[in-house]
Amino acid sequence: MxxxxxxxxxxxxxxxxxxxxxxxxxxxxxxxxxxxxxxxxxxxxxxxxxxxxxxxxxxxxxxxxxxxxxxxxxxxxxxxxxxxxxxxxxxxxxxxxxxxxxxxQNPFQRGIKALSDVFVQIIPGLLAAALLMGITGLLGQPGVFGERSVVEMYPSITGINRFFQIMSTGIFTILPLLVVYSATKRFGGNPVLGLVIGAIMLHPDLGNAFAVASGDANAEQINILGLNIELVGFQGGIIVALMMGLVVAKLDQFFNKKVPDMIKLFLAPLLTVTLSGLLLFVIIGPLGRTLADYLTYSLMWGTENLGVIGFILFAGVQQIVVITGLHHVIGAVEAQLLADTGFNFIMPLMSVALMGQGGAVLGYLFLRWKDDKARQIGVSSFGSLLFGISEPALFGINLKYKFPLIAGCLGATFGGAYVYFLNVTALGFGATAIPGFAIVATQGGGHLHYLIANILAIVMGFIFTVAYAKIKKPSYEV
Missing domain, CATH: 3.30.1360.60 (Glucose permease domain IIB)
Incomplete structure (x- = not known):
């Protein structure tokens, strides 16, 4: 330099x-x-x-x-x-x-941070898969560019589309393994032992979790020292994988401290893998499955019973959650939702929440355009929002002056309502705003409605911000 x-x-x-x-x-x-x-x-x-x-x-x-x-x-x-x-x-x-x-940080903050770190390492792979999935959706589904799909109009690209389909689904078949690996590494254990447990979770000799749940397959049962163990795999078991990563890491640390150096090389990993595997089938697996079921059930219950109100509430408060740092946990929820249902209705809601704040930033820019400093901050903050990063807008403008934050939340509720009524969903997670287009589900004109929902949130956030400022004439001195 x-x-x-x-x-x-x-x-x-x-x-x-x-x-x-x-x-x-x-x-x-x-x-x-x-x-x-x-x-x-x-x-x-x-x-x-x-x-x-x-x-x-x-x-x-x-x-x-x-x-x-x-x-x-x-x-x-x-x-x-x-x-x-x-x-x-x-x-x-x-x-x-x-x-x-x-x-x-306090223990609670460190816990949230740890969850975030686990998924930070995996998200690039998930995002690549989701983008490929979005491409195959655009190519293979009718109604995107006409009555016929692109593949039907141009049969010569059938092979390319099939290749993309295989590339896009690979990571989801081993996602629990990746989560165990990343979690074990994050919590201070040997990540290779995490891979071993992840491989056990997806072992081909275990009954496929989805097939057993649907009744298409029966799980083998064995008895170990009086414990009846059902040999079912953990396909889609994101919560279980997170818990097992912590278990493997702590056991690895414990046995490496307690086992004598002379026999540590083979005995410590043997004990870690064996005890982790037993805990997987006896305690962690059943508990994690129950937690995952309740998590998915509560989300689906909210969308089915609270209807549009549930979507409005989520869109309205999501960016307030970002301020607290708790939003990092949402990635685990999205991953579990995708594993259980194949769709992710949370991503479009997070995107309109972002765009509501973006509308508030534009309102602030409109009100203070003659202020060079305000214009500089506003333009860069809005640019970040378009690519899914809201912190500069939140901390640089909206939270600082308070009324744009509330106006942005109100604007997001309109986008959330639109997402509900038009059933906008995604096929992946990890991307919102402009990058989110690649992972939007195409059903029912999903891409068009995703665009409209985000624009609606921007417009309403802008209107609420300007209207409040014109009526209340707030001070910009903080």
Missing amino acids: SKNNTSKYNEAAKDVVHLIGGKENIQGAAHCATRLRIVLKDNDKMDLKAIEQVEHVKGAFVAGDQLQIIFGAGIVNNVFEVFKVEAGIADMSLSDVKEQSTKK
Whole structure:
């Protein structure tokens, strides 16, 4: 990085170091694509309001106990080069900063963070599969581009479509195995032992869980020391896989501490796998299945009995949940819902929740267009929203001034109602807003209705924001 590229950010870096309480208050720092992320020893020593006024800063907020300062793509790299010199810190990776941040969280926050970390590693594969699934849906289903499907109109691409179908479904056949692997790794165990347990969960000699549940197959039963064990596989067992990842990790840690070094190499993994397998069939499996059933049942009950009200409530409060950090758990719920039903009605609701906040940002921009700083923050925040990232908008504008947040939530409820009435669903998870188009189910013109639902949320969020401001004339001084 040349000096010419970074010199113009010297003052900004110096100001940030000063406003966060000096370099002695820095526990760690790194940057992502758009944000400088800093873990402070004492958050009370920073001046968040003043940081937002620093040149080149487009917004600042605290999330996951990290101070995140939005500079924008490209700029943040240059700022960080100067910042690390001013702060007197060595390079830290983003994962190092997250680890430092986690140490400051309470047990509940750490638990939520751990769940998020498990799925972060898997989501790229799921997203790739979901995108391919979206392509096959576009190619193979009639009514997308006409009365006949694309494959029927152009038979020469039948082989390509079939290839995409196989590529798109592969990950879902081994998803429990991947979850056990990722969870074992996240909780500090040997991930290979997680793979072993995952393979046991999907062993071909076990009765297929879906076939047994539908009555098309019978499960073998065995007796071990008086315990009757039903040999049923765990296809689609996401909750079970999460629980088993924790079990494998803790047993692996325990036996590696207790088993003598001379025999540890073979005895510790033997005991871990054997005891984990027994717990899988006797306790964790039945318990996890029950939890998964209740989870899916309660979601389906809500959509069938609360109807449009349930969809409105979810869309209306989802972004408030994002502020708390609890939204990371939703990925596990979506994965279980897909495993049980094949469809995901949560993704479109999360997308309209995002777009409601986007409408509020546009309303804020409309109201404050003449303010250069507000325009800079608003434009970059809305751009992030279009690709499924709401934190800059939430912490930089909507939560900061409060009324745009509420207006955005109200706007999202209209999109949620539209999703309900037009039955918009998805075939995967991990993508919303514009990237979400690729995983929308095509049934009943799904892509068109997904677009309309999101635009409706934007328009209503905009209207509510502007209407409130015109009536109440709020102050923008915070």
